[in-house]
Amino acid sequence: MTHDQDIESLREAIENSPDNLPLRIMLAGKYLHFGRLEEAETEYQTVLNYDSDHIKAKEGLAEIYFRRGRYSGVIVIVEELMSRQKASERMLVICAKSLVREKSIEDAQEIYEKILERNPDFEDRELDENLRMPSFDYDGDEDEFDEDEDPFFGFDAGPEDKDFFMEKPDISFKDVGGMARVKEEIDLKIIKPLENADLYAAYGKKAGGGILLYGPPGCGKTYLAKATAGEINANFISVGINDILDMWIGRSEKNMGYIFDVARRNTPCVLFFDEVDALGASRSDMKNSSGRHVINQFLSELDGVDSSNDGILVMGATNAPWHLDPAFRRPGRFDRIIFVPPPDEESRESILRIIMGPKPKNDINYRAVAENTKNYSGADLNAVVDIAVEEKLKSALKSGIPEPITTNDLIHAAKKHHASTREWFNTARNYAMFANESGIYDEILKYIK
Numbered sequence: 001m002t003h004d005q006d007i008e009s010l011r012e013a014i015e016n017s018p019d020n021l022p023l024r025i026m027l028a029g030k031y032l033h034f035g036r037l038e039e040a041e042t043e044y045q046t047v048l049n050y051d052s053d054h055i056k057a058k059e060g061l062a063e064i065y066f067r068r069g070r071y072s073g074v075i076v077i078v079e080e081l082m083s084r085q086k087a088s089e090r091m092l093v094i095c096a097k098s099l100v101r102e103k104s105i106e107d108a109q110e111i112y113e114k115i116l117e118r119n120p121d122f123e124d125r126e127l128d129e130n131l132r133m134p135s136f137d138y139d140g141d142e143d144e145f146d147e148d149e150d151p152f153f154g155f156d157a158g159p160e161d162k163d164f165f166m167e168k169p170d171i172s173f174k175d176v177g178g179m180a181r182v183k184e185e186i187d188l189k190i191i192k193p194l195e196n197a198d199l200y201a202a203y204g205k206k207a208g209g210g211i212l213l214y215g216p217p218g219c220g221k222t223y224l225a226k227a228t229a230g231e232i233n234a235n236f237i238s239v240g241i242n243d244i245l246d247m248w249i250g251r252s253e254k255n256m257g258y259i260f261d262v263a264r265r266n267t268p269c270v271l272f273f274d275e276v277d278a279l280g281a282s283r284s285d286m287k288n289s290s291g292r293h294v295i296n297q298f299l300s301e302l303d304g305v306d307s308s309n310d311g312i313l314v315m316g317a318t319n320a321p322w323h324l325d326p327a328f329r330r331p332g333r334f335d336r337i338i339f340v341p342p343p344d345e346e347s348r349e350s351i352l353r354i355i356m357g358p359k360p361k362n363d364i365n366y367r368a369v370a371e372n373t374k375n376y377s378g379a380d381l382n383a384v385v386d387i388a389v390e391e392k393l394k395s396a397l398k399s400g401i402p403e404p405i406t407t408n409d410l411i412h413a414a415k416k417h418h419a420s421t422r423e424w425f426n427t428a429r430n431y432a433m434f435a436n437e438s439g440i441y442d443e444i445l446k447y448i449k
Helices: 003-016 021-033 037-048 057-067 071-083 090-103 105-116 125-131 161-166 180-195 197-202 221-231 253-264 289-303 344-354 366-371 378-399 407-416 419-432 442-448
Strands: 209-214 235-239 268-274 312-318 336-339
Touching: 003 021, 021 037, 057 071, 057 197, 071 090, 071 235, 071 344, 090 105, 090 125, 090 419, 105 180, 105 378, 161 209, 161 407, 180 197, 180 209, 180 221, 180 336, 221 235, 221 312, 235 253, 253 268, 253 289, 344 366, 344 378, 366 407, 378 407, 419 442
Parallel strands: 209 312, 209 336, 235 268, 268 312
Antiparallel strands: none
């Protein structure tokens, strides 16, 4: 039997039993399948004249409206089905697509979230391209997006929720061993203006601003930023890239705005962006417009376009300043750039004392160990102590008695672990020598010499 014969048979049956709704739904489905939308719509409307709550008829009409581009009709039908908990996955999908095409992006995101709650593996190219961040990892742990746990999820947190991520550090510069030059530079360029805001205001200078700490990984940039906040008794907000980026397009920018709003309500405040190069990569390198939107929002917040940033010190840390968009280094943004080198000998000695802490040990000659760990970062020193501990554990597991760590144990362990900063300096040297027109990498050259 051909499809025309099939349809004719159904029509004849309906003529004999016009109130047989299953037959009419079957006939409407045939019309819809073969693209005869007007006839399908007539049958679905007839069913609804008999039964105004008929689910299949409403779903059929929504399909027809979607194919015809009558997106507002789709939205009305699916929202009514959702209110009755009767919306299928297919209905949610065409509703989300209709909202996208009507430019109601946030409403579409809300519907798409419902789809993903039902089916975490669901993917749709049109919805993904319009609603999700292209670089986002869709296969990550879903709990990462639990709106009850993530303080930035949904960006609706009010002033009472700001304590999720703000703290008052109990450390200051006295807790930072060595690094005298770096601390002096921060004090002169950052702390003094904040402590003498009225004096600076008399000369038309605002307190606050932006400072970029750069250098090899593991050298204490985050600790230094927190100590800066403690030095001026300021609030401290540490922001990682994952606190900003959201799987939904548009939310990352709003997350950024929310964080700055919290900082403005709680001045003086140090707002610290870790691994800022991941956020501030050159816009010319961005392959998607959503990434550029996030950067532009960040720059707008740094400029204080819509709100004053008085009393806010924005600090960023990066291992790769050469990857930052040049716009980040304009006056009023990260215009003060400070090189944070590996800890000097005094600092290494201090760090080793802290790491060794209560561990079983003989009288350690920390100066001797520090002399044998030139260019080691704080993370490298941790690794050295771990190696020494592992060696002692081998014999302690046999005897059952913890043996003390000696100076020689640490020096021997240092020979097994090479400074991780060497690779960084190999890269940095090339930029300092061949891409240093503005002189911002002069400190690297001085350090190397």
